[in-house]
Amino acid sequence: MKLERKILNGLERLSEALKALLWEQAKEFGISPIQIQIVLFVSSHRIDLCNVSYLAREFNVTKATISDAVRVLVKKGYLEKDYAPTDKRRYNLVISSSGEELINQLSEYASPISEELSVFSELELSNVFDLISKLIYQLNQRDVIQVQRTCYNCIYYSGNKKNRHYCNLLNSRLKKTDIRLDCKEFEQDVDTTGIVIQ
Numbered sequence: 001m002k003l004e005r006k007i008l009n010g011l012e013r014l015s016e017a018l019k020a021l022l023w024e025q026a027k028e029f030g031i032s033p034i035q036i037q038i039v040l041f042v043s044s045h046r047i048d049l050c051n052v053s054y055l056a057r058e059f060n061v062t063k064a065t066i067s068d069a070v071r072v073l074v075k076k077g078y079l080e081k082d083y084a085p086t087d088k089r090r091y092n093l094v095i096s097s098s099g100e101e102l103i104n105q106l107s108e109y110a111s112p113i114s115e116e117l118s119v120f121s122e123l124e125l126s127n128v129f130d131l132i133s134k135l136i137y138q139l140n141q142r143d144v145i146q147v148q149r150t151c152y153n154c155i156y157y158s159g160n161k162k163n164r165h166y167c168n169l170l171n172s173r174l175k176k177t178d179i180r181l182d183c184k185e186f187e188q189d190v191d192t193t194g195i196v197i198q
């Protein structure tokens with residue numbers, strides 16, 4: 001079997017393991033995995049990203065799926081709607097105090113995987129992270145992954161063929177392990193097709 005195929009098999013298994021851990025947590029709190037993902041997202045992202053359209057692209061599901069999940073989360077008191085002053089049909093989502101409590105209890109859902117990762121060396125982890133971050137960027141360029149807030153897509157990023165990475169906002173060189181996958185300061189670069197990552 002080709003190595004690419006084996007890696008794909010491995011990624012599938014890891015994805016299943018993460019889903020299973022999320023599902024275990026979901027059952028405990030009586031909410032679905034997508035509802036957990038929405039609460040986690042809203043708790044850690046700018047309010048202008050926390051709307052039905054953006055969440056649908058973020059999680060590669062339909063707006064109807066997100067709307068249903070949001071309706072339940074609002075009803076259970078984990079999220080609140082912040083309506084636009086000029087248009088009462090449009091709203092962004094904010095976390096409520098009950099939602100914050102839920103987040104505290106959910107945050108450890110992936111700890112079995114974190115604990116296993118911690119036994120690997122810095123070099124091994126760094127190489128895996130480098131590969132994953134580049135793979136995510138490349139899949140985003142092919143529209144397989146819809147939304148990315150990673151350095152490689154960011155207007156502030158400069159890179160070159162010697163694998164040097166630089167953030168012009170932070171005015172700082174980035175080691176490959178400093179590359180962010182979900183940066184709060186991220187600004188979409190309208191033309192990232194020219195970036196060479198190695």
Ligand code: SF4
Pocket residue numbers: 149150151152154155156157158166167168169170180183184185186187
């Ligand atoms: S602002 Fe964030 S995403 Fe953009 S280059 Fe700097 S660290 Fe990376």
